[in-house]
Structure formats: structure tokens, C-alpha cells
Amino acid sequence: MVSVPVPVPVSVPASVPASVPVSVPVSVAVLVELVRSGTAGGHVKCWERFAESAARLPGPGSGGAGGAGLDLTVYFLGRRGRERVEPLSPRVRFVMLPPVLSTAALTSSDGAEDISDLAPWHPRLAALLPRHDVWHLTHCFAYAATAVRLARRGAVRPRVVGSVHTDVPALASVYARYLAGRATGGLLGDRGAQWAADRVGTWLRWRRDRLLRSCERVLVPTPEGCEELSRTLGADRMALLRRGIDHERFRPDGTARARLAREYGVPVDRPLVLFAGRLDASKRVPLLAESLRLVRERGRSVHTVMAGLGAEAGAVRRALGEDVTLLGVLPQERLARVYAGCDVLAFPSRTETCGNVVAEAMASGLAVVLPEGARTTRWLGAPGRDGFVVRRDDARGWADALCELVDQPRLLDAVRRRAAATARDAHPSWDRVLAEDLLPVWWGVRHQGPGAA
Template sequence: MTSVAVLVELLRTDTAGGHVKCWERFAESAARLPEPVVGGPDGPGLDLTVYFLGEPERVETLSPRVRLVMLPPVLSTTALMSADGAEDICDLAPHHPRLAALLPRHDVWHLTHNFAYAATAVRLARRAARKGARAPRLVGSVHTDVPLLASVYARYLAERWLPGTHRAVDDFLAERVETWLRRRRDRMLDSCARVLVPTPAGRAELAPAFGPHRVSLLRRGVDHERFRPDGTARAWLTGEYGVPTDRPLVLFAGRLDATKGVPLLAESVRLVRRRGRAVHLVMAGSGAEAAEVRRSLGPDVTLLGPLPQDRLARVYAGCDIFAFPSRTETCGNVVAEAMASGLAVVLPEHARTTQWLAAPGQDGVVVRRDDPRDWSDALCALVDRPWLLAAVRRRAAATAGQTHPSWDRVLTEDLLSVWLPRAPSGRRPAAWSDAIRAGPRTLTR
């Protein structure tokens, strides 16, 4: 039996972002794997624990061999949050003692971030190597361009804490933060035997630094049962949120800030309205730009706030177009969810989110420049030609059904081969009851 610990140092909530949702889906898939596939006489079994941040400390059991564990942060970023609380909460502590007490029971330590959990894991692994003790196998995966996101947040924080400073000062702080975090990320990943990235472009970027043999793909899956076309969703959306029924609905889902291109999208929709097209923008999420979007578009926008997955799925299915100008995504699972729901997606040219398209221009629209006029042209082209909008929506749903993998498939094809050795290690992981008794506190089920 091989025991794997996945370290997701983000707060787990019903409305958490794609990174958290990704590992929830992988854990659910692992719990569904039949024993002959996972273990049996021909290979090792899998015991999976996914660690999140959360209070109080607790464990949620998905199966006898799969569980989610929430540990309180040591140095939470809550104090750095904006008033709307849209940013992800992580842990900036250099060491997490409770995690350090639990990690030695696992054989594989999978890093998905580069803050407290990752720092703790790397430090313990290096200490074991120096002492000649049995060291865990470290694996790392890239889910978000954290350095780039942090540089944008640094500008927001500078405006909040140092109002009136020159823009050059804000740019300098943002650049320093991005450079420091990118170096820190690369140092963490350099400790890993394998580095997993979501796209071929990401593999090409990191392969020169870590070696092609150490970098491989970890795709994202789609829950095709949850995200699908639904002819009743539009009426539900109107009844729940009062959105108009007499015009196309343009949807955005994610953080409402500059990292996602929200200012660009808001101005684009404003131009579409000025050109006489009756469209309505629906936005699921919260963030620093929410007030400005409301001020700019007034009655032409509906702000839904953060939504849990099941409710978000109905919102997708009730809209017509999914516009997502973000260039910071390493993958952009919301794009796949929108296509599976039968929406026409509009994306920036050369953004990594375009990997979801099989035939750009047919199952989705790409916009060449990050200019509101170009984006308004793309939106108008769909709004003015209902037959074209319907055709793109049909092709998007077809592409999703035919080419976008399920979470079960990605787990089996991309993760199990990295986590599980060819032969059992001979070391059976301690029962969870033993790990709990050994720890300083009690995990409640």
C-alpha cells in the first residue's frame, strides 16, 4: 500500500476556487476506483490523504482509503484580504508543526503550492536525506501562476495601504514580489522527483530548468454529469436572480479582479451596449473590481457573488456566451465547464485556456488583442448572428463531450503512474487511528 499526501494549502469552502475543487474531484475519483485497479496482486494499493486549510481541524472520510483533512493555518493571510474577501486564503508560516507530525506516515508528498505546507514538506525531506533516513518521494504540480497573481495583488495592496504613491513604486513592489515568488516556486519544485504541469506549453516552459524527464502533464477533468446543457436553467436563473429574458446573457465566472481581465470585459460590454446591442452581463464571483463593474454597467450587469458548484452549473446552463479574458490561467477549468454546459466561449488568442478548443473559430472564439474594441467586436459578431451563436454552442458541447476527459480518466492516466511505484514498498501505512493518537490534537470525523 502506497500512502500519498497531497498538500493544498488553501482554505476549503463550498465556494473555493478551481485549485481546491480540482483536488476534491481527484479525491472523489480515487474513492471510486475499484480495488483491482488500485491494488490487487499486480500492483500497489493507494491510500490518499488531501490536506487543506480549515478550522476547526477535522477529517472528512470519502472511503476507507481516501480522506480530506483540514488543518488550521499557522500564519493566515486573512489580514491581507480585501474587504470583499475574494482572494484565496493561504498560510505564510515557514513551518506547520501539525502537518509535520502527520507527514511521516505517508510515502509520497505531493506539493501543489509553495507556502507553509510545501516549505514544511521540503524541509522534512531534506532533513531525512541528510540523516540517511528513509526519505519520502516528492512530487510537485503547478495549478496557478501564483507569482503573477501576487504581483497584481501587490498593486491592490499598495493602493490600499500606501494611497497616493507613484505608479512606478507600485510597479517596483509588484515586480519584486513576482520575482521572489517565482524563484521560491522553482526552488520548491527542484526538490521534486516529478513536476506536473497542466499544458504542453507549461511543460515546454519548465523542461529546460528541471529536465524533460522530470516534467509531465497533469490535465484537468470535467464533471460531465454536473456541467451539461439544461433547457430549464434560463427560467430558473431569471426566477432566482431577475436577469432579463429578452437578450443574450454573457457570463463570467471567477475572481472579479485584474488578474482575470475583468476591467477589459466590463469595458467591452459597455461598448457593446453603446453600439445598440441588448446584452446583459452575469458575473459569478467577487473581487476588487466588483464595485467598479457595478458603477460602469449599472442595470446591464448582475453580480451573483461566489457560488457553490451545483448552483454555478445551473448558472452556466442558463447563459449563452462565456467571456473569459484572463491570461493568468494555467488551465482555466471554468472554460471547460462552460463548454460542457453548451456556451460559446470567447477567449484571448494564445492564452492557455484555448487548449480546450478543438477548432478555434468553430467551437469557440479567440480575440487577437486585449483591447475592448476587439472584444466588443467578437461579442457583437455572436449577438448579431443567432445562427452563428447557436452553431458555436453546439460545437462547444460536442467538443466537450468528445475530447475533454473526466476526472476519473485524468486520475488514472496522469496521476497514478506518478504516485504508485511499480512494486509495493513493503511498508503498510499506519492506520489513521494511530496517526491521530500520535498527534498533539484530535481529528474529528
């Protein structure tokens, strides 16, 4: 069994109000019950970036400000039979714990779905949590259930906070529909599969809200999300947790297009439309594929690039043929180069709580096309100028929007330039979000007195 480092005493960050006691640093456990890998989704990447920012904060005796009073452990799900610690600094580390009841057996053959842990209790995590002052829940399965049960027992008195990163009920509903179809060989039919999917989504929404009721503070990425959850949890518990952007990694690159042709055989003599994410119905990939088929049917010469895996990959290939390049899942460094080599990001998903892919594309100088009313549109500073919003949210409406962009090269170039400018001027870095959104919450709840059971 791997020894997890004990929190290191350090000094208090300047972002904490002067009234907060400064004698004891805050030790935070962030619970991310998903597998960490180079191709993991946005939930995992978000906490990797926050941890990297925390590791850059000044250490003891430096005299610097920001977060020297923080000791951070991010718990990810690991592989069976193996526990592993990866230090980022003396005060920041990743810990990968083996699952108790992994969902790996339920995933499809392409492995596009996130793997979590369905166990009601995780003994190893329960043994480690008491050393931390603040327990930060980010999901609604084994890690969160263990933390809430342990806190309610009253043996330890932690401060419990939570954050919402993914619309888990919506995603699970889509995957339940796929699983129902596979498990029964289609015997349930569309209505039966949808009934099963709706039941799963309803149950998970109830479970998520039940766990969040145990949190003193709940952080969500948008004001709309705050308003939605405040009706269940109370407005006094809600706080905003924005998403950051790595401006060094995601930026325009004039050499990236030629690299796309060289490395992946992508034709570069026509506009390139990118999609990045799971290739399944949760991201509305069938709608996008149909809209791109209509674009081609109207005589426009465009090529589609898709980065990701999922159940709809085969259908996309059949619909678009030679006019699509499927890259599979890419690590962040390679994905950044793919972004910079394309012209348009078409992202019809409505299940995102925030949609980092949109921020990354804008920072890379792409014109983004998004559905009206989606939470991803909050990345836009001036809709219609730094990105397009599709009001007629069907395949024909999406085809109209894409044709408008590719038919007017000067408009496309102008939107791309404005997107990059919005990202540069308005989208915060991960360091800034850590300092302004996370540290005040962690320190604030830590020093409010005894935690609630």
C-alpha cells in the first residue's frame, strides 16, 4: 500500500480575508472518481489544471501571496490492485486509488465512456479522508458517497463542499439507452430503451442533489446553474466556479494546418470543420453529421475533422465518407495543434455545464458554432461577431449556419480573429480561477467553526 503524504504546514494566502485565523493551513481533498489518463475528458483535465496552478503557488517562507496556506490532494480513480501517488510539489499531489466496483465492464468496445466506481463505500478513501480539513466532492458515486457517509457518522467533523462539472444524469441517460439496446438486442424498441434511460436519469439527478445537500457550499460554472440548483439547495449555498484556459497551450499557430496534412492526411485546400468530444448522442453528433451531409449536398467543399471516440463513429463515417477524418482521442498537446489547424468548431452539445472545448477552440482562433440557449454560449463576448449561435437547432439550421461561414471567407476570418481576441482578453487563466473562485471557498468554510455532520 502506498503512503499518502501528510499535509505540509504552510502560511496563509493573501486572498483570504484578514479576519480568518492564519495559524493552521487548510488541507483539501478533492474527490474525482474518474480514471486519470492523457486522453481523459474535461472533468479530469479541469482538476489537473487546478492542481498544476496550486503547485505554482508560493511555498513557506517565500513571502509571496496567493495560496501558500493550501495543501491539496486530488483523488482520482486508479487501476485495479494498484494505488499510486504522483507528487506535483511538496504541497500538491495526485492519488490514484483502485476501484471497488468499477463501471469498466459496462463501457462500450471503443471505451469512450468515463469509468467510475459504483460502490456505496470505498474503505481506502475512508481511511485517508480524516487527515484533510475540507472534502470537495465533484461526482456522485463511490468517493462522494463515502465522504458523505463518513461525515454523517460524526467521528470526524470535516467541511464538505461540492462542485458540478458534468451533467451526469443527462449523460447517463444517453448511455443507458445505448446499453439497453445492446443488452436486449433491440427487443426493447425505441420507446422501451428511452423509458429505461429516463429512469436512470431521474434517479441520478435525485442522487446528485441528495449528496449536494450535504455540502456547505456548491460551486457551479454558470450563473444559470447557480439559479437552477438554488431552487433545490438554497441560494446561500451557491457559488461560481469558472473554468480557466491555458493560453500558452491553446493559441493560433500558422504552422498547424500543414502539420494536419502531414500527420493525418487532412486536405487543406478547403475549410476544415472540427468537432472534439465523445462521438455519441450525448453530444448530438448524429445531428451534426446530418447537417454536414446537407452542407456537402448543397455543393460546398468542406472537410470535417473529429477528435474523439464513441458509439456514433461508424454512422459518421457512413454519412460523410471521404469528407471526414476521425482522429480518435488525442492528448492535450496534440489536440491543441489540431484546433489551431482548423477553421470552425461545430459543437451542438447541450449537456455541457461549461464546455472547455469551446474556450480552447476560441483561444486557438476558431470560429465556434453553438446552439442557442446552451451553456457553452457564455464563452462568447459578442455572439454573431466572435462566434455563431444557431437559433433553428436542427440539421437544416446547422447546415445554414455552416454554409454562411464557409461561403464568406472574409467573415470567417473576422470571426476567427475576434474569437481569439475574446479568449485573450476575457477568458481567465486557471491560476486566476484558483485564486478567485476556489481558495476563498476552501479557506472560508475551513474557518467557520465546526463542520456540520
